Amino acid sequence: MGISVTTGEHDYTLDSKNRLVVPPSYREALLRENGPHFWITTALGDDPCLWFFLPSQWEKLLEDFNEQTRNVKDKTEVRKLRSQIFGKASPVETDEQGRILVPHNLKEFAKLKKDIKFVGMGNKAEIWDESKYRKFESSAHTAMTKLAKELDL
Amino acid sequence: MGISVTTGEHDYTLDSKNRLVVPPSYREALLRENGPHFWITTALGDDPCLWFFLPSQWEKLLEDFNEQTRNVKDKTEVRKLRSQIFGKASPVETDEQGRILVPHNLKEFAKLKKDIKFVGMGNKAEIWDESKYRKFESSAHTAMTKLAKELDL
DNA sequence: TTGCCGTGTGGGGAATTGTGGGAGAAAGTG
């Protein structure tokens, strides 16, 4: 399946009505999947960004989650995790101009201002406030440089 | 099977007459199911919140309950659980503005004040007092971060 | 060049949604 679709950086602006353009390649991919809508949610790690999925990518995430939590004995823990995944996620459709509406709580979570980075990651996309992304990128770069030295590549 | 309906966080206020708005997507789902009403009851486990169901979700809960308690030896415990879930359950209809009336005992159980979080969980929704939910959320988030690393998401 | 199309950005206005309150009906109380 086309990993080529979900790569690359895209610069957009979040307007006063919280609308955000989805890259054309994603819209085409949605059509190819006959999907009804995208999925958007908070990042599950430590990064203050949002995750954005095609239907197939979202299904995959759910499968992985079910797989991983299948043999957890204490189901209250699993319920907590469910609340993180489902509780934050929203299905989003594009308008005629190819824009989605970013839910308030997600905009809040990722501290999105006006300038937005849309970053393809293969199995998902990430949505970043542009200034936050620059900081993250540079720190990621130094960490990577460090690792590169140790790896003797 | 539209799991897509019951997701996301929704902020509402419980008014002086114990009325609470149901998110529009749930109302639409009820119409699609030709259902007469929603179901509301106390949560199982330790969480001081309410559970809220579409008719189809309620049916599913019934089945799952019977299924999973079939080979429990101590039937007294099963009866207690059953009365906990089904005994306190109420069918609830929306008024013209899309609000349900929260039963006294349930409001009491979940310690609901004014600010309410309505949280979709895929197979149900949870109704939380907003301040209680914030605490629960932070503990859930750390658990999720841990899992995210293990899952390599 | 000129015209056309896809794309990104903005805005107006109608429709929906969320919140509150009033008046009468029903139910509980002395």
Added chain:
DNA sequence: CACTTTCTCCCACAATTCCCCACACGGCAA
């Protein structure tokens, strides 16, 4: 019985959301 309280069915209204339309810009083909 009278009287108070609680419900229930309305109505009102502000805020938000949704559905269009407008337009600038750039690539591309005739």
